[in-house]
Amino acid sequence: MTNTDRERHRERETAFYLFTQQRLPACKPVLTPAWVITIFLFTGFIFIPVGLVTLRASRSVVEIVERYDTECVPEPFRIDKVSYVQDDSIPKNCSLSLKVRKYMKAPIYIYYQLDNYYQNHRRYVKSRSDRQLLHGWKYHATSSCQPVEFNNNQPIVPCGLIAWSLFNDTFTFIRERAELKVNRKNIAWKSDRDHKFGKTVYPFNFQNGTLIGGGKLNPRIPALWGPELFTMEQEKFFRMIQEMNCHLTFKLQTSEFKL
Template identity: 55%
Template sequence: MNSNPSTPMNANAPSSSSGGAGSPDSNAPRRNSKRPKYSRFTQQELPACKPILTPKWVISAFVLVTIVFIPIGLASLLASRDVVEIIDRYDNTCLQGSKSEKVQFIQSVESNKTCFRRLTVRKRMKQPIYVYYQLDNFYQNHRRYVKSRSDQQLRNRGDENDTSTCKPENEANGMSIVPCGLVAWSLFNDTYSFSTSNNRQLNINKRHISWKSDRDEKFGSDVFPKNFQNGSLIGGGRLIESIPLNEQEDLIVWMRTAALPTFRKLYGKIEVDIEEGETINVVLENRYNTYSFSGKKKLVLSTTSWLGGKNNFIGIAYLAVGGLCFLLATTFTIIYLVKPRHLGDPTYLSWNRNPGGH
C-alpha cells in the first residue's frame, strides 16, 4: 500500500459523497450513507454537570443522608410500635383430625362449623379497629387463576354472557354464571362476630372496605349475581342476588387479587375503643377450605398510625441506610485527617481547558 500522501487518487474511483445529499450532480446515483445525522445530543456535547467527588463533598453527602434517614427511621419505628395488633390462627384449633378428615368435614353441608375463640387485649385499642382475615399458602397470583374472570361482565349488565375467559367456572346447568371465573367462585366465606367479656356487642362496619375506584368503575350498579355457586362443587361464599355487585364489598375486596401467597384482606371495621385487659369473644364460622392445600387461616385485629399498619421494615431500612452512611462518613473523615491524599489541580481537566468539550 502506497503511503505517499501526494499520490493522486484513482480518477475512476467513485467519490464517497457522489449522489449524496447536497451533491451538485443531480444525475449521479444516490447512495445511502450510514453516517448518523449530527446533533449535539447524539455526540454528547450538551452542557452537563461534571462534579468532582472530593473527600469533603463525599463526606458531606454521607452526613446529609445520615441526618435525614435516621430521624425518619426512628419515627417510623415509634409509629409502628404504637400499633396494636392481635393475630389468631384458628384453622387447626377449630378443626382436629387428619387432612382427609378435615377436608371431608369442611366440605360437608350438614356439619356444624361454629367455633369460639377468646382474645385478650394487651394494650388499649383505639378506633377504628380493622378486622382482617389472613391466608397463607394461597396463590392468588397464579396465571390461570388471575385470568379466570370477566371484567366486562362485572361492569355491564348487557355482557353477562361474556364468559369466554372464565373457564372452567363459566357455565352451570347450561346458563352463564354471574360473576363467573375462579376468582369469584373461590370467595372467602368465613364469618366473624365479636363481643367483650362484659357482654358488649362489637358491631362490624362493612361499608367502604373496598376501593372507591373499584366500586365506581369495575363493578356495575345494574349487575346482579345470577346462577352463582350452582355447580356440582361449591368453591366458597354465596352472594345475595337482590344486591348489585358494586354493593357487595366482600366480593370486591376478594376480587382484587394479591401478589404474594400470604396476604390479608379487610373484613370490616370496629368503630369503638377496646380497653386494655378486656377479653374479646369471637364466634366464627369455619367454612373456608384451606385444608386441602395445607393453607393457614388467621384472624387479625389491628389499629393504625400515621404510617399505616404495623410494619417495622420501613424503619429498620431507614436506620440501616442511615447507620451505614454514618459509618462511611466517619471512616472517610478519619482517613482524610490521618493520611490525606494530595489532590490534582482541577484546572487541568479537559472540560476546564476546553469548555466546549471538543
Template identity: 55%
Template sequence: MQMYPLEMEGNSNPKTTNKPKYSKFTQQELPACKPLLTPEIVIAAFALIGALFVPIGLASLHASRQVVELVHRYDASCVPVDDKVGFIQNSRTDKTCTVTMTVPKYMKSPIHVYYLIDGFYQNHRRYVRSRSDKQLRYKSAAHLTSDCVPEGETADHAPIVPCGLVAWSLFNDTYTVRVNGVVTQVNKKDIAWKSDKNNKFGKNIYPSNFQKGRLIGGATLNESIPLSEQEDLIVWMRTAALPTFRKLYGRIEKDINANDNVTVVIQNNYNTYSFGGSKALVLSTASWIGGKNNFIGMAYLTIGGLCLSLAMGFLVLYMVKRRNFADPSNLSWNR
C-alpha cells in the first residue's frame, strides 16, 4: 500500500534518514568573497606585486653581495700520500696542515667560521633514526638505546651516552686561526640554537662510555661537561637535509682588513675519504639577510620582473582591444 506524505506525518515510527542537519556550513551558504577579475584589477595586481618584489630583490641581492666569504677546500691538499684512507685512519701520523688565505675585502666582525662537508648524507633514514632523544634530555632514560644500534651499548652492555651514529660521527677537525701571524681567538660560545640547548639536551646529562669502542667515529666528549654545554655536539646533532652542508664552528670577534693574511692550522682528523666526500673551511661575514645567498634576490627580481611584464602586456592589450565587461554580444553564439 502506498503511503502519502500526509499519512507519514501521523506515523509514529518514520523511516530513518541519513540526511544531515541543515546548516549554512554543510550547505556551503556561508558568506564568501567572489571578486570579479576585471582587466583593471588584474593589471593593478600584477603591477603591485612587481612593484613590491623588485625593490625587495634588489635589496636582498645588494645585501648578499656585501657579504665577504672565503672558502678553502683542504681535504686533498692536507694528505700528502696517495692512500688517503690509510693516512687518516693511522693514529700515529701527524695530521697537522696549514692553509693561508688573503682577505680580498674588509671583513667586519663577527666573522663566522664554518666547516663545509660535501657528500655526507646526514638525511639517510637509518642515520637520522640512530639516536635517542629521550636519553639526551632525561637522566632516567640513559638505558633507552634500542634505536642506537650499533652504537647503543659497549661490549659489556653498558649504555653509551650519547648513543647512536649521529653522535658517534661527530666532526673532529680543529682550526687555529692566525691573522698576520697573530693568534686570533675563535669564540665557540653560543654557536648552537638556544632552543636546542634548553629543550633537547639535559643540564644533568653527562657523556659516558662515548667513543670507547674498537672503532672511533669522530670527536670525543669531555665527561665532566653536561650535554647542554657541549655546543659542538648540539650543532652536529641538528642533521642536514642535503649532502652538502656547512655547520658553525665558531666566531672571530675581530675585524679583518683587506689584504690581511689569514693562516689556519688544521688538525685534519675527520675521515671523509672513505665515502668520497670533501671538506672545506669557510670564513664569512653576515648581513641582515644572513650569509651569502644570491638566489633569494634573483628569485624576487625574476618574479617581480615577470609580473611587471605581464602588467604591461595586459595594459597594452586592454588599450588596443578594449571591450565592455560582461557584454553578452561577445558570446560566441551571439556573434
C-alpha cells in the first residue's frame, strides 16, 4: 500500500468516525426571544389570511339535511319497520317539504347518508369479484363472494354482499309543482367504466333469492353498453362498488321532496 492509499484510508476512517460520533460540523442556531417572536409573527401573517378565506368559504356553503326513514314510515309500522319494508303490498311513496332559507348556487349536489352501518367490515369488503365484473358469468372462481355466490345452484352476477346491498331509494325534487331534473350521469369514474368493468357483463340471477338486500339491475342491459343504454341503476351500482356506500337492508323505495 502506497503512502497515497494510506492517506485516503485514514481520511475515510476519520470521516466515518466523525459521522458515527455525531461530531460533523453543523449549524446550531440560538433561538433567542426575538427570533422566536419574529418566526411566530411571520407564520401568523401567512396563515391568518388563509384561515379567514377558508372560514368564509365554509360558511358560504348551504346544506340542507333531512332524515326521512322515520317520518316516511306509517305510525302503525314504526315499531316494526322491517315488516313494513318487506311488505310489497304497501306503497312506499313519501313526500317531504324542505325549506331553502338561503340562495343555493348551481350546481347543487345531492347525497344520501347512512348511519349505524360499517362498510369497512372485513367480510363485507372482501365479498366481491372484480374479475367477474370484468368477464361476467364466464368467470367461475367467485369464492370470495360468499355468502352471496349462488342461488338455486346458479351463479349470481354480480355476486357478493356489496352488489347484493345496492341502495335502492329514489328521489324526485319538485319546486312550485315543477319537477327539477337531477343529472345522474357520470357519477362513476370514467376509468372504471372504460377499463375495470366489462362492457358485455349482463346481470344474471341477481336479487332472485328469498332474502332481498337492495335494488335490482336490468338483466337485459349490460353493465356498460354506451351512454344511451347506461341506466341510472347501473351508474349508481358502479358508484356504489367504488365507495361501497350502500345499505344492508331495504329502506324506502321512493321519496319525493318539495322545495
